Amino acid sequence: MVRIKAQDWQTEFDDLMRGIAGAFLFGAPFLYTMEVWWKGNFTSPPRMMLILGIAYLGLVLLNIKGGFRAEQPRSRAQILVESAEGLAIALFTATLSLTLLDIVHFDAGIDAIMGRLITLSLPFSIGVGIANNLLLKIDDDEADPAKQREPQNDHPWRSTLSDAGAAFLGAIVVGSSIAPTDEIPMISSSLEPARLLLIMASSLLLSYIIVFEANFGAQRRRRSQSGFFQRPISETVAAYLIALATGMLMLWLFQGVRVGDPINQWVSYSIILGLPCTIGGAAGRLAV
Known part of the structure; x- marks a missing residue:
């Protein structure tokens, strides 16, 4: 029982790391674009909600055949839940990135901070959604166990x-x-x-x-x-x-x-x- 739980935690950790990696792989160039920062300063709350809605819709579409989890969702409910998780990962990585580069400041005001984070979360969410499609591939020895015994030459x-x-x-x-x-x-x-x-x-x-x-x-x-x-x-x-x-x-x-x-x-x-x-x-x- 404990072994199963440990395996589940490891799988969850791997999926989370894959989502974060996908976000950075796709979103890094947008992070270094000052127009994204400036536009975020003047993004109204309704527009922020629209951006979040588009990001979530994109994740829903991408999760049908992609996503960041190794196991594909088996139901519509799973697709919706995992899309929400993907959006949370995108917002987290966007916040972490802008904070790391000192691009967000508390004296800028909550509207400007949220505008920058949500604007940047759109490309980051796409990266989360295509994480598996970017670079996920199967080990040769997993596809053919006999190859596991072959020496590396x-x-x-x-x-x-x-x-x-x-x-x-x-x-x-x-x-x-x-x-x-x-x-x-x-x-x-x-x-x-x-x-x-x-x-x-x-x-x-x-x-x-x-x-x-x-x-x-x-x-x-x-x-x-x-x-x-x-x-x-x-x-x-x-x-x-x-x-x-x-x-x-x-x-x-x-x-x-x-x-x-x-x-x-x-x-x-x-x-x-x-x-x-x-x-x-x-x-x-x-x-x-």
């Missing part, structure tokens, strides 16, 4: 370079669309060193959740690869360093930072851009 260098290349390309896909914008210096201007450290820790945690805890699939195959950093902690740290370097490269290419700029500006901008680059890199690593 990949050379360590090949596995390492494959993961590093996937992290690099994923970071470029996300980072190149954000690096040229004014959001990076705007966010940086209000952040203290302690907040930058918190962003770094959050980036590492999100990368770990997306690749190793969200249970998007192929977990056994990933853990059995023979790369030099093929351990959850070491791979997460190595991928984050790649994301930081990629973000710094994108900032320099798009003239967000220049040679001769203060070192603290290089560091601050890179850490801020490193958050979405890390999310993109995690998606890239899952895709290979």
Whole structure:
């Protein structure tokens, strides 16, 4: 009896992590869009309710064939309940993101704060709704138990370079669309060193959740690869360093930072851009 309960809790945790990962994978670019913040300042309560209604309707439609749970809903009631849970996850991740980047302030007023959160919750809710469709796949050894006994023949260098290349390309896909914008210096201007450290820790945690805890699939195959950093902690740290370097490269290419700029500006901008680059890199690593 206890074993069943423990398994149920683990399944619930995996589903929750998958929903959070999907929200960040899809919603990160919208998080770095100042127009979303500003529009939220002037969103009326009826419009907020309309946005929430659209987000919920989208989740209902997506939960029919997608959703964030590994087990598909079997009834209309389950679809409605899980859509409400998905909307709650979207609101939670939107709140967490805006708070982390210091984009919401209590002195702005409750209407402006709610407007920003609810406006951003729309793309985040779509990410929750398509979490399974994004990257969920079945382990080869789950599909064919005989493959579980097959040895992994990949050379360590090949596995390492494959993961590093996937992290690099994923970071470029996300980072190149954000690096040229004014959001990076705007966010940086209000952040203290302690907040930058918190962003770094959050980036590492999100990368770990997306690749190793969200249970998007192929977990056994990933853990059995023979790369030099093929351990959850070491791979997460190595991928984050790649994301930081990629973000710094994108900032320099798009003239967000220049040679001769203060070192603290290089560091601050890179850490801020490193958050979405890390999310993109995690998606890239899952895709290979």
